[in-house]
Each structure stands twice: as structure tokens, then as C-alpha cells.
Amino acid sequence: MSIAIVTGASSGIGTELVRQLESYTDNVDEIWAIARRENLLEELKSKTKLKVKPIPLDLTDLKSLDTLSQMLNEAKSEVSVLINCAGYGKFGSWADIENSEALGMIDLNCRALVGVTNVALPFMKSGSKILQVCSISSFQPLPLMSVYAASKVFVLNYSRALWKELRPRGITVTTLCPGWVDTAFFKTATATKNPKAVTKYTFMQSPERVVKQGLTAMKKGRMLSIVGFQNKLLYVMNKLLPVKMVMSTWIKTQK
Numbered sequence: 429m430s431i432a433i434v435t436g437a438s439s440g441i442g443t444e445l446v447r448q449l450e451s452y453t454d455n456v457d458e459i460w461a462i463a464r465r466e467n468l469l470e471e472l473k474s475k476t477k478l479k480v481k482p483i484p485l486d487l488t489d490l491k492s493l494d495t496l497s498q499m500l501n502e503a504k505s506e507v508s509v510l511i512n513c514a515g516y517g518k519f520g521s522w523a524d525i526e527n528s529e530a531l532g533m534i535d536l537n538c539r540a541l542v543g544v545t546n547v548a549l550p551f552m553k554s555g556s557k558i559l560q561v562c563s564i565s566s567f568q569p570l571p572l573m574s575v576y577a578a579s580k581v582f583v584l585n586y587s588r589a590l591w592k593e594l595r596p597r598g599i600t601v602t603t604l605c606p607g608w609v610d611t612a613f614f615k616t617a618t619a620t621k622n623p624k625a626v627t628k629y630t631f632m633q634s635p636e637r638v639v640k641q642g643l644t645a646m647k648k649g650r651m652l653s654i655v656g657f658q659n660k661l662l663y664v665m666n667k668l669l670p671v672k673m674v675m676s677t678w679i680k681t682q683k
């Protein structure tokens with residue numbers, strides 16, 4: 429049996445990934461959908477023709493990685509697609525965000541992403557695909573989203589290095605960088621002591637568009653996929669302009 433693993437499948441981009449996946453793969457028999465809210469994972473069964481196995485796990489708990497590893501060993505399945513989408517952000521200065529939340533972002537966005545990738549890789553072979561959901565916030569240091577943006581820098585650099593490492597094995601790693609996407613991300617991000625720290629969400633993108641581009645890039649084995657012309661421009665500008673200027677401009681756009 430050949431499976432696709434999708435983390436963060438209960439909401440937003442992850443749910444849309446599950447919905448669209450069947451159009452981009454011809455060798456997936458079952459989607460293993462991972463997140464904490466089991467009821468939302470159950471609902472995915474009606475959103476795709478592919479078989480869905482809901483796997484309720486808190487990926488910030490290291491025991492969850494053991495559970496997933498054990499399930500893969502028992503199933504003896506091939507993982508033909510791995511999509512790491514689970515993640516969250518928080519808006520505000522260092523003082524506005526609880527320490528547990530700051531560390532939680534690192535645990536989920538970075539540690540769990542590496543952990544799930546390492547658990548899945550032994551079950552992947554030539555032709556298998558990995559999609560890492562990153563963000564344009566990985567292009568620059570972002571005051572008022574400092575930990576979140578830094579966690580995505582980790583995802584970008586880790587995933588690109590893995591793309592190179594895994595090339596000889598014929599496994600591709602695609603890093604997807606959307607801008608603002610219309611999901612429940614903002615509900616979580618604004619639940620801080622300063623919910624209005626970041627309020628200008630320019631060039632909001634739909635999950636449908638982001639996922640369509642991400643899965644196309646994954647299918648082609650692209651290393652990096654930036655969603656939207658303005659975000660591609662941002663990527664280039666960030667390479668050319670002084671970092672202090674880039675940070676000041678970002679702060680000004682939020683005033």
C-alpha cells in the first residue's frame with residue numbers, strides 16, 4: 429500500500445491539501461491525516477475520493493512521533509507523499525507572547541517537522557515527494573512575528589538542504605512559501621496580549637490557490653515555490669536591500 433501523510437490536515441491549508449491531493453497523485457491509496465482535532469479529521473472523509481485515515485496526534489508531544497513510527501512499521505506501507513503543514517504563528521512583541529507559546533511555535537513548526545520527516549523517510553523511495561509548508565516570513569527577520577518568522581527560516585534552510593541530500597535517492601523536497609492565506613491562522617495568531625500588533629494583511633491569498641501551486645510544484649519536484657508575483661519580488665528585494673531598511677519598512681506597513 430502507498431500512503432500520503434498530511435500534518436495539519438484538520439484546518440486551512442492542510443484541509444485543502446487533502447481535498448486536492450487526488451488530482452496530483454496516481455499512486456496514493458490512503459491519506460493519513462494528522463492533527464489534534466479528531467472530529468475535523470473525520471470530516472475529511474467526505475472531501476476526497478481517496479481513503480482517509482484520521483490520526484489524532486499532538487505533534488509537539490515527542491510520544492506522537494513514536495506512535496507514527498510504530499504505525500508505519502506495522503502497516504509496512506510506502507510513503508509516496510509527505511506533507512508537513514502543521515504550524516502556527518503568534519503576533520506581538522516578545523513580551524506579548526507567553527513563553528510557552530513562543531517555545532510551542534518552535535516545537536511544532538521546527539522540531540515536529542523534522543521529527544515527522546525523519547520518521548517517514550525510511551518508508552520513502554525513489555519518486556516519493558515531500559512538501560514542506562513554509563512562508564514568505566522566512567525571507568526576512570520580522571519584528572512582531574519574530575519567533576514565527578525565525579521558525580520558518582529554519583524550515584526553509586532545512587528543507588532546501590534536504591532537497592540536495594535526497595537527490596541521489598530520487599526523493600524531492602519542495603518548500604512552499606505563501607504570503608497571507610485566508611485561514612484560521614489569524615485566530616490563533618491574534619490570541620496574544622496584543623492582538624492588534626499586526627493588522628495589515630496585504631495580498632491575502634486563498635488556500636485553493638496556494639495548494640494548487642504547492643501541489644503542482646511538488647509534482648514537478650521543484651525545490652522552492654513562492655506563491656504570487658509580489659511575493660517573488662519580495663524575495664528578490666530582501667536579498668538586495670539592507671536588513672534594517674527591510675525591518676523598518678515592515679513596521680511602517682503595520683502602523
Ligand SMILES: NC(=O)c1ccc[n+]([C@@H]2O[C@H](COP(=O)([O-])OP(=O)(O)OC[C@H]3O[C@@H](n4cnc5c(N)ncnc54)[C@H](OP(=O)(O)O)[C@@H]3O)[C@@H](O)[C@H]2O)c1
Nearest residue numbers: 436438439440441463464465487514515563608609611613
Ligand atoms: N495562513 C497564513 O497566512 C499562512 C501563511 C504562510 C504560511 N502558513 C503556514 O501554513 C501552515 C498551515 O496553517 P493554516 O494557515 O492552514 O492555519 P490553520 O488553519 O490554523 O491550521 C493549522 C493546522 O495545524 C494543526 N496543529 C496546530 N497545532 C498542532 C499540534 N500541536 N499538533 C498537530 N497539529 C497541530 C491544526 O490542527 P489542530 O488544531 O486540530 O491540531 C491545523 O490543522 C502553517 O505551517 C503556517 O505556518 C500560513
